[in-house]
Amino acid sequence: MSVLVYTEPHNEKISKNAIEAASYASKLATLLGTTATALVCGEAGDAETLGQVGISKILQVTSGSISQFDTQKLSKAVQEAVQKEKATVIVFSHDFSGKAIAPRVAAKLGAGLVAGAVSLPDTSSGFIVKKAVFSGKAFAHVSVTSEVKVISLLPNSFSVEKTGGTASIESFSPETGKAGVTVKEIRKESAKLSLTEADLVVSAGRGMKGPENWGNIEELATLMGAATACSRPVADIGWRPHHEHVGQTGLAIRPNLYIAVGISGAIQHLAGVNGSKVIVVINTDAEAPFFKAADYGIVGDAFQVLPKLIEAYKQFKASNN
Amino acid sequence: MKLLVCISKAPDTTSKISFTENNTKFNEAGVQYIINPYDEWYALVRALELKETLGGTVTTITVGKADNEPTIRKALAIGADDAVRIDAEASDALAVAKQIADYVKNNSYDIIFCGKETIDYNGSQVGGMIAELLDLSYVSLASKLEVNGNTATLERDIQGGKEVVETNIPFVVSCAKGMAEARIPNMRGIMAARTKPLQVLPGSEAPKLTEIVAYSLLPEKAGCKFIDAENPGELFQLLHNEAKVI
Numbered sequence: 001m002s003v004l005v006y007t008e009p010h011n012e013k014i015s016k017n018a019i020e021a022a023s024y025a026s027k028l029a030t031l032l033g034t035t036a037t038a039l040v041c042g043e044a045g046d047a048e049t050l051g052q053v054g055i056s057k058i059l060q061v062t063s064g065s066i067s068q069f070d071t072q073k074l075s076k077a078v079q080e081a082v083q084k085e086k087a088t089v090i091v092f093s094h095d096f097s098g099k100a101i102a103p104r105v106a107a108k109l110g111a112g113l114v115a116g117a118v119s120l121p122d123t124s125s126g127f128i129v130k131k132a133v134f135s136g137k138a139f140a141h142v143s144v145t146s147e148v149k150v151i152s153l154l155p156n157s158f159s160v161e162k163t164g165g166t167a168s169i170e171s172f173s174p175e176t177g178k179a180g181v182t183v184k185e186i187r188k189e190s191a192k193l194s195l196t197e198a199d200l201v202v203s204a205g206r207g208m209k210g211p212e213n214w215g216n217i218e219e220l221a222t223l224m225g226a227a228t229a230c231s232r233p234v235a236d237i238g239w240r241p242h243h244e245h246v247g248q249t250g251l252a253i254r255p256n257l258y259i260a261v262g263i264s265g266a267i268q269h270l271a272g273v274n275g276s277k278v279i280v281v282i283n284t285d286a287e288a289p290f291f292k293a294a295d296y297g298i299v300g301d302a303f304q305v306l307p308k309l310i311e312a313y314k315q316f317k318a319s320n321n
Numbered sequence: 322m323k324l325l326v327c328i329s330k331a332p333d334t335t336s337k338i339s340f341t342e343n344n345t346k347f348n349e350a351g352v353q354y355i356i357n358p359y360d361e362w363y364a365l366v367r368a369l370e371l372k373e374t375l376g377g378t379v380t381t382i383t384v385g386k387a388d389n390e391p392t393i394r395k396a397l398a399i400g401a402d403d404a405v406r407i408d409a410e411a412s413d414a415l416a417v418a419k420q421i422a423d424y425v426k427n428n429s430y431d432i433i434f435c436g437k438e439t440i441d442y443n444g445s446q447v448g449g450m451i452a453e454l455l456d457l458s459y460v461s462l463a464s465k466l467e468v469n470g471n472t473a474t475l476e477r478d479i480q481g482g483k484e485v486v487e488t489n490i491p492f493v494v495s496c497a498k499g500m501a502e503a504r505i506p507n508m509r510g511i512m513a514a515r516t517k518p519l520q521v522l523p524g525s526e527a528p529k530l531t532e533i534v535a536y537s538l539l540p541e542k543a544g545c546k547f548i549d550a551e552n553p554g555e556l557f558q559l560l561h562n563e564a565k566v567i
Contacts, residue, residue, distance in 0.1 A: 100461035103449030112530030115444040146530040180458030185485040300550025312554025
């Protein structure tokens with residue numbers, strides 16, 4: 001018996017989502033009285049970080065076995081790793097890759113899948129995993145009855161714990177067969193920070209009155225090391241790129257801090273951001289529904305508040321260094 | 322082309338979410354059901370667009386009881402040619418995927434469309450599972466899809482960007498924003514939908530590997546703390562000392 005976690009490096013680095021999933025897998029292994037193995041599908045210069053969060057063994061997929069993203073090949077690689085490690089629980093991050101592969105792996109292994117888990121299972125009677133439902137408005141407690149189980153962990157919902165261990169590294173060449181999907185091109189967005197992985201996000205909406213007024217939003221975000229986001233109307237009218245759109249139809253994000261400027265807080269927008277740990281709302285309208293979901297609020301004109309905030313942040317930074 | 326679109330119902334986005342029977346059942350009182358928006362706006366409409374340019378048929382498939390029929394009729398009003406309802410409880414993603422895969426095995430299709438997830442259970446599971454059960458290619462979270470002969474070119478969302486991929490027909494795709502624009506059914510469509518074929522088929526044997534045993538609501542926010550707009554710098558002290566996020 002063991003716990004297996006799927007990881008896929010980005011730019012030859014183990015991603016934040018993968019570290020969270022690995023830490024979750026290692027905690028789960030402890031709970032079940034076993035060890036956790038990480039399957040690393042791709043080159044990573046920093047695979048040892050997986051050992052530091054409690055992974056005892058790394059299966060490093062050799063280059064060439066899987067040169068590009070294809071769910072048929074990757075799910076076969078996971079299946080072979082599961083058999084090799086006698087894994088009974090397989091953990092993914094519920095990110096772009098996890099959403100693509102975890103369902104295939106679950107169907108292949110006849111395993112129950114909990115997609116979007118937010119905490120470790122309750123094993124006091126059975127195996128019950130809490131997951132986010134209704135676009136973040138509630139949680140469901142899901143009992144998994146199959147012998148082999150698959151869990152995909154919602155990003156930024158689990159605190160990583162450094163255990164300070166080291167993992168042994170074994171090279172792994174799974175038999176993956178032919179790819180049905182060929183990757184033709186990868187287009188990176190120009191954003192400096194990936195919105196779905198950012199801890200801090202500064203977002204703005206129609207209250208900014210025009211695309212030429214985003215200077216202050218970008219300045220505040222750059223100063224804070226935050227990613228920028230926007231509401232749907234602003235993306236639809238072309239003031240901001242579509243990849244910045246957060247909400248029901250755009251991206252769902254769960255940063256530690258979400259600062260919303262000039263966004264009223266329609267239910268569709270909230271559905272994409274209500275998993276944020278702390279929400280700050282800046283709006284001229286004291287009755288804006290977003291204030292009901294906020295932790296901190298400023299009622300005021302963004303054009304006056306933002307320059308003051310930028311100055312205040314510079315002072316805050318200077319006094320906290 | 323034979324196109325199949327998986328449709329499920331979901332509570333309207335603005336529905337109040339609450340639970341009954343000691344927090345074990347979703348409270349349906351007063352809840353308006355709609356076609357899951359990703360199934361409707363992106364999957365169904367893109368399938369209709371392909372049919373309009375390349376010819377063929379668009380069939381919708383739903384796993385669930387008769388209470389799904391109003392949303393199925395709406396999909397027909399938007400333009401699907403016919404609909405299939407597998408008369409089984411949509412209890413678990415793998416069970417739903419198995420019902421659909423079993424149907425497809427007996428009725429081959431060129432492209433099987435799903436929405437990227439449902440807005441109630443947010444699983445993003447059924448498309449990948451159907452693909453696995455049928456041993457087909459799967460392109461997840463696609464925002465573009467063009468078909469050229471036997472080959473399709475798709476754009477899918479990945480970490481920090483997009484990936485352009487190619488695959489051969491048949492395949493399974495889950496559809497995200499960018500695929501198509503929502504369509505509003507017109508009166509002619511609504512009238513025609515009443516008489517379009519809706520076939521009800523019995524469900525096959527399907528495993529039930531997961532079950533929701535309880536629900537809980539997101540903890541209420543303690544309330545919003547307001548900061549003076551004239552002196553907003555206090556915000557960063559609070560975020561640092563109280564909320565500890567910066």
